[in-house]
Amino acid sequence: MPYDSHAPRLATRLVKGGTSTVVDGGRAVNPPVVRASTALFETMADLNDARSRRSTERLFTYGARGNPTGFALEDVVSGLEGGYRTRLFPTGLAAIAMVFLAYLRPGDHVLISDCVYQPLRHFARTFLEPWGIDITYVRADGSDVASRMTPRTKLVYVECPGSLLYELCDLPALAELAHRHGALLAADNTWGSGVQYQPLMLGADISVMAATKYLSGHSDVMMGTVTTTEAAWQPLATMSDAQGVAVSADDAYLVLRGTRTLGARLALHEQHALDVAHWLTTQPAVARVFCPALPEHPGHALWQRDCTGTNGLISFELSQVSAEAADRFVDGLSLFGIGASWGGFESLATVVNVASARTCEDWRTAGPIVRLHVGLEDPRDLIEDLAHSLGAIERNG
Structure with a gap:
């Protein structure tokens, strides 16, 4: 018989009290934050039934397999991406790594786009290659993928638009090519956020995002999605499941909250970034501006065909300026924080070493390249800040 008493002792009351969240009245707009490792069942039969189905169904059986707050975020991301289901990871890099772990085995061959997020190269060098995976880097526009395919190629992994310079590839054509050779196509969609770009709808099998960026939108949480x-x-x-990968309910809640304003924020990021980008194209000290929404950008036609907008990211090459002067330019900005991430509400600037981030093209003769994330500040103020710092390096070299 179960224990039954109208007056449990203190220790028992402390354990058993306050565990029900069911109340009379209305319901909250947002789902509750469910902080839980253990899930309780009414009977052993219920527990055993859940365990028998959890490998193929999404069930709350243990915190390491996800929690209800995270499930709510998964549904939002699946809807954005147009996919079947989504899994959450502690960081964007963890999400990327899991793609390779899930779909490759020793002896397989993978093609990786030259423009991918740089930490992926470190993962490939320190884990995939020692694990026996054969890696070939291909051009950012995908033009040499067909010639690089082998009978052992199991995965083609691209980032589109590419990291740092926003190169475009023909994703539907790459999907058809990969599938014809029996390979999967995975795409890093952090730039597109599931709003401006949808790789799965264009033929990819797998889409990865760093929810740390625009999905969160507030620079206060780390997360990745696949x-x-x-x-x-x-x-x-x-x-x-085999590796016990999960995220906290609190982090899931923060990202879920960020998604509610994602469309509105991206519209402002796009508007502000285009104002800055058009201004930069008029500056004598700027050799090139990298933004896929600009007509002169390589791949602009693919951007028009496959994307529904752009975001706050732009990069530009400084002409006839030393690397030290580029550093001084960034140091001289007052409204742009100096930071390597992006996707939050704030503007950021950093000098990027494209020559060390690319192996299929030689960027050693290019001038210093600055990457901006244009935030939600008034773009007129941002342009004045950029003009002041550009003027300083033009005067002083």
């Missing part, structure tokens, strides 16, 4: 088609889902789910 969304797949139904056909590609199970290897990701199985490997994620």
